[in-house]
Each structure stands twice: as C-alpha cells, then as structure tokens.
Amino acid sequence: MNSYDVVVIGGGSAGLSAATALARSRRSVLVVDAGEPRNAPAAGAHNVLGHDGIAPTALLELGRKEATGYGAEIRTDRAVAARRTDTGFEVDLDETGRVRARRLILATGLADELPDLPGVREAWGRSVLHCPYCHGWEVRDRRIGVIGSSPMSGHQTLMFRQLSDDVTLFTHTMPAPEGEELDRLVARGVRIVPGIVSALRTEGDAVRAVVLDGGDEIEVDAAVVAPRFVARAELYEQLGGTVTETPVGSFVETGPMGQTAVPGVWAAGNTADLTAMVVSSAGSGVAAGAAVNADLVAEDAEAAVRERATP
Incomplete structure (x- = not known):
C-alpha cells in the first residue's frame, strides 16, 4: 500500500493547484482524478488571467504537467471510500487499490442538478x-x-x-x-x-x-437556468463530516484556508464554495495546500523534538 503525505481527491483547478503547492514544498502528493471535470461541456474557461478562453481540458493538461514536474503523482481513478487510521487516513480507489495519507484535501467539485x-x-x-x-x-x-x-x-x-x-x-x-x-x-x-x-x-x-x-x-x-449545486461530499460524510445546506445547494463548510470540521481534512474549489470559478478555485487550492504543508511542518517539528528528547 502506497503512503503519501497528502492525497488530493479531484484533479480540477483546485486539486492540481493544491498538489503543485505541496509538491513545491517537497511533500509526497497523490492526486486521484476520475476525469470528469464539471466544465468539460464548455468551449472555453473565462476570467483566467493570461489564458482567457482556453479549453478547459487544455488548462487541466497544463496543470498536470506543472504538478508532475514538481514530483506530484496523478492517478486516473475514483476514490470510493475513506476512513481514519492511527497515522492519518486510508482511501479506497475503485481500480488501483488502497492508499494511505497523513492528510486529505477534498477537491471533488460539485454536481449541477439541472x-x-x-x-x-x-x-x-x-x-x-x-x-x-x-x-x-x-x-x-x-x-x-x-x-x-x-x-x-x-x-x-x-x-x-x-x-x-x-x-x-x-x-x-x-x-x-x-x-x-x-x-x-x-x-x-x-x-x-x-x-x-x-x-x-x-x-x-x-x-x-x-x-x-x-x-x-x-x-x-x-x-x-438555475441548477441546484450539490458538492460531491460523499467521502467527507464517510469521515464524519456534515454538509451545509443552502437555498441553492449544499457544500462543505471550511475556514479561510480550507480546513474543515474533520481534523486532517481540507476542502477546496467548488466542494467548499458553490460560486467559485476556475481562478478562485485554483486560489483556494493553493491556500489549502499551503495550510496542509504548514500543519505537517508543525507535526514533523514536534516529532523531531520528541525523538531528540528520547534517550
């Protein structure tokens, strides 16, 4: 079973941005991507500074190259279950087995109920x-x-x-x-x-x-039309989280840097913000990645102190 510092569920702009930020901090990162981006039907992604009108699939391909260029791993698969362990989390993947992670970032997006x-x-x-x-x-x-x-x-x-x-x-x-x-x-x-x-x-x-x-x-x-926006939050609920309901849909509530009410779990992009567009989703992914890295830095430092103090 492969183990990572962080497993990111979802390979859209939020998930890839989180993975890039983490990989640049030399964290071992796995992105699990089912390959079903919400904006796939659109001809272009807009308000993307420097890339306005770029095809959504082309933008994601650029993001994958950047993330993997820093050492992130991307696996085409679907996360079907998650559970807490003594050292973090285990995530069951539909086709490629089970992986371990110290932290999770949920960037699973939302479903438009038309x-x-x-x-x-x-x-x-x-x-x-x-x-x-x-x-x-x-x-x-x-x-x-x-x-x-x-x-x-x-x-x-x-x-x-x-x-x-x-x-x-x-x-x-x-x-x-x-x-x-x-x-x-x-x-x-x-x-x-x-x-x-x-x-x-x-x-x-x-x-x-x-x-x-x-x-x-x-x-x-x-x-x-006005779809109902429903965050893909099945894994979050499996881990004991509760989604927040609004008149326009449901989402995973987070703090400013994406931390959820479930310890060790962050959320970014449309999972946590039903109105987030591509750029704001990417920004929330970077913020979540930075926050997770800082959390791991603190944990690693505390572990080093304990080890040093042990005869």
Missing part, C-alpha cells in the same frame, strides 16, 4: 447557461431567455440584462416577481412571460426557442 426539461442537458454549457461571468460575453446582444425556477432567478435575469437589451424572464416555477423586484425588472425592460415551460427547442447544442405548455414558442438564442 432542471428536468427537454433540451437543457443537450445544450448545457453551450447555449444553456447559468453564470454571466463564465459565458455572458459570448451571448451579449443576443436574445436571452431566463427560465425561472429559483428565488434568485430575478437577480439572475438582471445580471444577464447587463449583457443584452433583449432578455425575457419565463416565470416557470419561480415565485412570481412582485414589489421591488418586479419594479426593477420592468424598469430595465425585461419581458416577463408567465406559465410553465415544457421544453427548449434545440438544433444540436444551439437553443432556438422556449416552448411553453400549450405549444407556444418564443424564439431565443440562449437560455439561462
């Missing part, structure tokens, strides 16, 4: 969007339809209104806008269409229209 509407999944990450910062520029000045399904859908509509003069809010299953929220939408020229949406009409990954119950169609060039 609205159950025909056409949404087919065009997700292309012309079905949720984040104005990730994809808003690409649909600027186009006809944008927002499918209301959350108390935050009104706010989401105003965010996309910043990018286009032609924005329609389909109230669908959201609470009907009223009061100040309704005033703002109307003042900004947002068209509000009541009724339930039955589907999106698509051609390939391009949205062409929003289809209402009864068959009426309103043509759009992009559709905006």
Whole structure:
C-alpha cells in the first residue's frame, strides 16, 4: 500500500493547484482524478488571467504537467471510500487499490442538478447557461431567455440584462416577481412571460426557442437556468463530516484556508464554495495546500523534538 503525505481527491483547478503547492514544498502528493471535470461541456474557461478562453481540458493538461514536474503523482481513478487510521487516513480507489495519507484535501467539485426539461442537458454549457461571468460575453446582444425556477432567478435575469437589451424572464416555477423586484425588472425592460415551460427547442447544442405548455414558442438564442449545486461530499460524510445546506445547494463548510470540521481534512474549489470559478478555485487550492504543508511542518517539528528528547 502506497503512503503519501497528502492525497488530493479531484484533479480540477483546485486539486492540481493544491498538489503543485505541496509538491513545491517537497511533500509526497497523490492526486486521484476520475476525469470528469464539471466544465468539460464548455468551449472555453473565462476570467483566467493570461489564458482567457482556453479549453478547459487544455488548462487541466497544463496543470498536470506543472504538478508532475514538481514530483506530484496523478492517478486516473475514483476514490470510493475513506476512513481514519492511527497515522492519518486510508482511501479506497475503485481500480488501483488502497492508499494511505497523513492528510486529505477534498477537491471533488460539485454536481449541477439541472432542471428536468427537454433540451437543457443537450445544450448545457453551450447555449444553456447559468453564470454571466463564465459565458455572458459570448451571448451579449443576443436574445436571452431566463427560465425561472429559483428565488434568485430575478437577480439572475438582471445580471444577464447587463449583457443584452433583449432578455425575457419565463416565470416557470419561480415565485412570481412582485414589489421591488418586479419594479426593477420592468424598469430595465425585461419581458416577463408567465406559465410553465415544457421544453427548449434545440438544433444540436444551439437553443432556438422556449416552448411553453400549450405549444407556444418564443424564439431565443440562449437560455439561462438555475441548477441546484450539490458538492460531491460523499467521502467527507464517510469521515464524519456534515454538509451545509443552502437555498441553492449544499457544500462543505471550511475556514479561510480550507480546513474543515474533520481534523486532517481540507476542502477546496467548488466542494467548499458553490460560486467559485476556475481562478478562485485554483486560489483556494493553493491556500489549502499551503495550510496542509504548514500543519505537517508543525507535526514533523514536534516529532523531531520528541525523538531528540528520547534517550
């Protein structure tokens, strides 16, 4: 059974950044990556300084080269179980056995629970969007339809209104806008269409229209939805942790440097922050890696003191 200072679960921007920071501090690091990045459907990753618009897979390939260049090991596998031991943790991998670690960093990301509407999944990450910062520029000045399904859908509509003069809010299953929220939408020229949406009409990954119950169609060039964001926290819960629930999803709560309530376990990226984009996920990974290294430095120093004091 291989043993490491740190096992990082998840090989996205957070996990690879954590591994790089640790490897540069000469820690033995294993990254376990199932190869299912959340942003794989997107054509490009945006707001990535110096690499804006880079294909998500290309960005991760650069990250892997950097991490392994400093000595980190990356294993394509899936972590299926984790448990505490006297010296740290054991992690069961689906295909390549069991590994030991003194510390764990969970960078497993989140799952987008999409609205159950025909056409949404087919065009997700292309012309079905949720984040104005990730994809808003690409649909600027186009006809944008927002499918209301959350108390935050009104706010989401105003965010996309910043990018286009032609924005329609389909109230669908959201609470009907009223009061100040309704005033703002109307003042900004947002068209509000009541009724339930039955589907999106698509051609390939391009949205062409929003289809209402009864068959009426309103043509759009992009559709905006509000997924529920669910952190992949199964391992954290196996180790005794509890996820935090919010109106928009669930996440692993951490301190400023990613330390969780479970001793020896850190979390980074979308596991701990449902709104984190690529760069902020990477930043949280570096912070978690630095914090874990500092924790191990203190432990190693204390062990050295005890050893020196022993006759």
